Amino acid sequence: MKYLNEFRDGELAQKLAAEIKHLTTRHWAIMEVCGGQTHSIIRNGIDQLLPPEIELIHGPGCPVCVTPLEMIDKALAIAALPNVIFCSFGDMLRVPGSSKDLFTIKSEGGDVRIVYSPLDAVKIARENPDKQVVFFGIGFETTAPANGMAVFVAKQQGLKNFSMLISHVLVPPAIQAIMTSPTNRVQAFLAAGHVCSVMGYWQYPPLADQFQVPIVVTGFEPLDVLEGIRRTVKQLEAGEAFVDNAYPRAVTIEGNKPAQKLLGEVFEVSDRAWRGIGVIPQSGWRLSQAYGDFDAESRFDVSGIRTQESSLCRSGEVLQGTLKPNQCPAFGKQCTPRTPLGATMVSSEGACAAYFNYGRFEEAG
Template identity: 65%
Template sequence: MRYLTEFHDPELARRLLDDIAATATRRWTLMEVCGGQTHSIIRHGLDQLLAEQVEFIHGPGCPVCVTPLEMIDRALAIAARPEVILCSFGDMLRVPGSASDLFTVRAHGGDVRVVYSPLDAVGLAEANPDRQVVFFAVGFETTAPAAAMAAVTARRRRLANFSMLVSHVLVPPAMRAVLGAPDNRVAAFLAAGHVCTVMGTAQYEPLVAAHQVPIVVTGFEPLDLLDGVRQAIGQLETGRAELVNAYPRAVRAEGNPAALAMLREVFTVCDRAWRGIGVIPSSGWRLAPDWADLDAQTRFDVAGLTVAESAHCHSGAVLQGRLRPPDCPAFGTRCTPRHPLGATMVSAEGACAAYYQYRRLTPAL
């Protein structure tokens, strides 16, 4: 606990806030990439403490939120089959598809189970040889190595009844899409530290070079984020654009070599649709050809299932930083955590959920 509380020290936070205030000569627009960072910023009121120096734009950094609607519906179709046990992380169960969610499928008799690791799903496949076990593989680069390990383990154990519905997405292409938008206002990024523990930091260097935008890799505690803001503003005020690792206790430039090797073996990069945003080139992973026999989309013939996004949910604008959650006309009325219209309200890392949970309910003036 001592190690964690050091990153909540109010005296150190005040020093960082004073340093930022003394450095900033104008109000800068920063985007934090990860939904976990968003929740920390809102929970601890960093956006309010830095209101004169920083406008935070909340980026598309919640993997549950950006999982495309059609992928949710594919999971629902698979989960409804009587021979299937569908395994998922818990935050996916209440994410709405076009007409339902996984909780509803389970209430109607579908065998939907929450797991804490993809390897739990492999264990279920081994224990239930007469059932088809499907793991719904969702997440950024952070959770993808565990999904790859599940595929490797299932093959080693010769489990013909295990497959995966893969919807992994990659952070740098999403950042590139934000920077390439004609209405982009992002002056600097706070990059997600947990992604970089896996992937390293080299993937961000081309973005810095091409767009001359500072990128600071940060953690998730209040002091992590304040230090990231301090370093980003220091660069902006002096006209520099550099990649900085402000999370060295967890991130190395080379990332995790063992995890990277497994990812290269099991997955291949593909274009991926992001919910509320659209298709971003080379922004996802799918199973590599040598692992295609584990593809649940093919096994259950759901790959062709497509649906249209709801016109009533503005989560796409929220995910792109074009709309603050309270400015959405449905926020807190037709859309609440109990009755969400979109994933940004129900996900544990969604921006709308953060604003609702911490009572930031007032639209911008």
Template identity: 70%
Template sequence: MKYIDEFHDPELARRLLDDIHATAVTGPWALMEVCGGQTHSIIRHGIDQLLPDTVELIHGPGCPVCVTPLEMIDKALEIASRPDVIFCSFGDMLRVPGTGRDLFRVRSEGGDVRVVYSPMDALELARRHPEKEVVFFGIGFETTAPANAMTVHEALRLGVRNFSLLVSHVRVPPAVEAIMGAPDCRVQAFLAAGHVCSVMGTREYPPLAERHKAPIVVTGFEPLDILEGVRRAVRQLERGEHRVENAYARAVREEGNPVALRMIEEVFEVADRAWRGIGVIPGSGWRLAEAFWEYDAERRFDVESMHTAEPTMCRSGEVLQGLIKPHECEAFGVACTPRTPLGATMVSSEGACAAYYLYRRLDAPARRPATAQEATTVG
């Protein structure tokens, strides 16, 4: 398959690993990937175990489901419980625990909770059921924002008044800024998410790289993409450089996607956002612009302030900040499993805890230089 099979080539993987081993002669270097899809690819293929001991991959807050704050989950549960509501969401939100329950529990108790594959599916439900209020749970990074913005724009154009959006969009660059500005930060370079940059471009990253003296390499999600991103980041670190490099040129342009950006700018405005386990990051999210307030589910259902309570045993916030690995949490794999999750990082398809559990990283992984034979198993 184009752009898939060739990025699993074991011979190319071996060459990239050899180059990384030859380049990473000082260090130690700590690189953070800010994408849950990259995290799963790293753990699935054992990429972190094949790198030299001088290079560590740290998992950042790259899962939009995981960073959706508990208060927003509880707002969704409250709205979904109402008898006049059809609540629509992508499937990975249904198991995310709120305070005491999740959307699956709401559905079992009689709530009309539906899994959709596009926000436009929710808008179509609103057109077919004018007697109901249809709400779509609009979460995600910059990648899902254009589709959600377009749906609200279309609802206004069509005059559909029984549709609304529960908005919990977050933006990556302010999160990178917050991580780098933390006093306990030990990250020295970033692997930026290619799908985010395909929408937003790369223009927000050079000031971050310069301010924090940290290389930022935009890369994709396949094994060779990640290895190339690591190779470029390590090369910069060894040379004392801190530039933005685009290693995902097949999908990313500096200016991003102009059509998607115009839609986002029309429908949303930048706002402060709370990140689950991290706290409020200034300017790190979007909310609906004033012209579209009538489609704001928080306003429509008056759920703007709620009391929440995080499980005391859950350390997902530390996982999301890259302060610990999932297996370092005492509850991981014991009190917290995919069947009994304490936090979203265990149930989201992009969560770091879910990746460690799925691929049986239940203890600290052995780290050793990769042999040529091991390198050929990547992919």
């Protein structure tokens, strides 16, 4: 396929890996921010091609993983209501709340549906005027334009039976939080290509300057990831720290302007809790005042729900890159994709699930 198979070429991958090895003179810890990149690294065995000095730290960029347990419990409470059609992306259905998941709610009679676009949920709302249709709007800047568009369209069409349960988070504040953490080990970032295709990368130079950390906008196919790593190592070895774009076929510095305009209208920046990490100031989006009527949290009055995480689960450390999934005592024992304790084991983009599914049982190193 055009623009895809070209980026999965085995020989070129070996060549890039050899170049990285040639460049590398010492240990470097590089964080890939996005869960899609983690998935690609483990699925393709990219890390196995790298010299042992290059350590990849898996970042907090899996939208399923960072959605707080409390938010899942709110989703479960709403989905169980008799007059509600609850719509979600597929991989949220298996994420456990404190006692159930959405699959269980469905088996108990809740109307839970997998959709591929939030606009499908708007359509369902139009077709079922006597039901309340709720979409679980989670994700980073990547999914935000489609979610924003759904709310925008619902308002334009005057739909009174559509709302969105929102847990939207943003990448730059997460990078800031990681760099200011006292336990931080990250020396460079592979920025998430698809986030940047929406937002551009104009937000990143101040971060690169402030923390003297190389940030390389990187794609998802094996050659994209390897090229991102190559450019990162080049900067690290040269003692440089700037923002570089290794994914120019999808990303420009200014990003998708119409999408940003829509986001600015529908959402406003707010504090957000990240599962396993805690509240990061100004790190997410909520609906702006003009669209506040579409907020499912206030429509269904679930704001009282408070939930504690499992004490065994150390996904917070995994998400911050201070613990490898297979170093967690519960990994593969109490915690498996079938009996997940934390969201990092649930989503296929989650670092723990990626390690488990691709057989990384042995302790790294």
